[in-house]
Amino acid sequence: MKLTIVGGGSTYTPELIDGFARLRDLLPLEEIHLVDPDPQRLELVGGMSRRMLAHAGHPAKVVTTTDLVAGVADADAVLIQLRVGGQDAREADETWPHEVGCIGQETTGPGGLAKALRTVPVVLRIADAVRRHAKPDAWIIDFTNPVGIVTRALLQHGHRAVGLCNVAIGFQRRFAELFGVEHDRVSLGHVGLNHLTWERGILVDDSDRLPNLLRDRLNDLADDVHLAPALIEQLAALPSYYLRYYYAHDEVLHEQLHEPTRAAAVRAIERELLELYARPEENTKPEALERRGGAFYSEAAIELLAAMQSGTDRARVVNLRNDGRLPFLPDDHVIEVPAVFRDGAFVAEPIAALPDDMAGLIASVAGYERLALDAAVHGGRDRVLRAMRAHPLVLQHDRAEKLTDLLLAENARFLEWAR
Incomplete structure (x- = not known):
């Protein structure tokens, strides 16, 4: 099997290599082909x-x-892990x-829109x-x-693609350790959009342990995702850490204004990693890579690729077309849920009806995502403004206008239509 990694010069790549070796x-x-412009x-x-x-x-x-062409030629699968603009x-x-009183984050809110456009x-x-x-028959992961x-863009343009994130596998591994069981005995009632998900069930051998956790370990769960215990208790579900940008926006903004950026921390870790990678005696995954983020990144990719190669009835959390699973979203919207790879395609498991507060937030962010993709594909300030205004962390027109101008000032060099 030939696997191509586009963005192969990333400091993440040895995390994947470590997983390939272990698993x-x-x-x-x-063959593993690493493609990168650097x-x-x-x-x-x-x-x-x-x-x-x-x-x-x-x-x-x-x-x-x-x-790129040489790297992807005759590949069985292509994994894309890039960061435009570094x-x-x-x-x-x-x-x-x-500058306009919004959180700064690379995947959520105004910053996430900028990243999508780039x-x-x-x-x-x-x-x-x-x-x-x-x-x-090559797949893009x-x-x-x-x-x-990004996954919706790929699917809309007819590509054989699936999106993958490490949030779900991080929860799975964490709960497997908590319960003292092998991770493949744990499955999740994971539902939502990428970086906007809740765990509505934590099953060990088909027995849901979440109700007991909410009763006995509520404060620990809350500490883990940095959210209020009362919120989690009322939701009767465990939000991902990314929900904090919505449920605790002002608290996060205050923290961001008084702490170094995550980018600054990652830049320092990357310098350290590249120095280590340059040493000819280094031949195992360095400890510093654990601080880079992306825990269980390699396991998520390898387990998915293996399932696609051999077929399995075990569901894995992926980003794929909605196709009616969340009836309040269009069929072609991309959701993040457990799915089984069967007969050459991913099939999402049935999803129980969501409470109105979850469904409402998902629908609102999904509307923004559709507008963001339209702006990313077709360009134009008006499209960017409309997407910006639609995001539930923005909404106000004057704020959206200012944020759009800031976004374009920072990103015009990356956008062909804005140069």
Whole structure:
């Protein structure tokens, strides 16, 4: 099997390589092609990847290239993990919304819109190369944020694609450890949009443990996602950490105004990692990679790829077409729920009706996402403004106008229509 990683120069890549080495029995990889426009990063990450595989006795060959077509040619699967504009663009996303009293975050709110505008056209160009040069049945697995919007762009343009995020697998692994069971015995009632999800059930061998957790460990759950115990108790569900940007917006904004940005922290970690990757004696995943984020990133990708290769009845949380699962959304909207890969396609499991507060927030953010994708594909200030105003963290027209001007000032160099 040939796997291509677009954005292969990312400091995340050795996390994947470590997973390939540990879980080799799940995924028969023969070639791993790393594609990235930065040759210096490619050299460092590619060298580290080769040493890690050799140290683990894994036979896969690592090929590095700046040539997208060469990288995806005859690939069985293509994983996309890129960040247009790098950490500098991320730091901007995390700061300029503060000028208008909004949170700064790279996937949620005004910053998330900026990232979508920068990212969607680039991913669609990559996907066109995959369509022309990879194997006819090759799948695209999108890890690139905002995953829901990017995956919908891919599906709308007819690509064989699925979106993947590590939030669900992080919860699964955490609860498996809490209950002292193997992780494959834990499944989640995970529902929502990417970075807007709730766990409505935590099943161990088909027995729902969430009600007892809400009764006995409520404060611990609340601490874990940094939200009020009373909120979680009333929801009778565990929100993902990203819901904090909605449920505790002003508290988060206050923190952001008085703390360094996440981009600054990640930039420092990346410098440390690249220095480690440059050392010829380094051949195992460094501890610093744990601080980079993306916990269980490799496990999520490998388990999904393995399931797609061999087929399984086990559901995995992915981003895919709604197709009626949430009846208040259009069929072609992308939702994040458990699904089974069957007969060459992902099929979402049935979803119990959602309470009005969850459904209302999902519907509101989904409306914004559709407008954001329209702006990303077609361009134009009016489309950006309309998407900005539709986001439930913005809404006010004057605020949306100011945020749109700030977004365009920071991102015009990335947007062909705005140059």
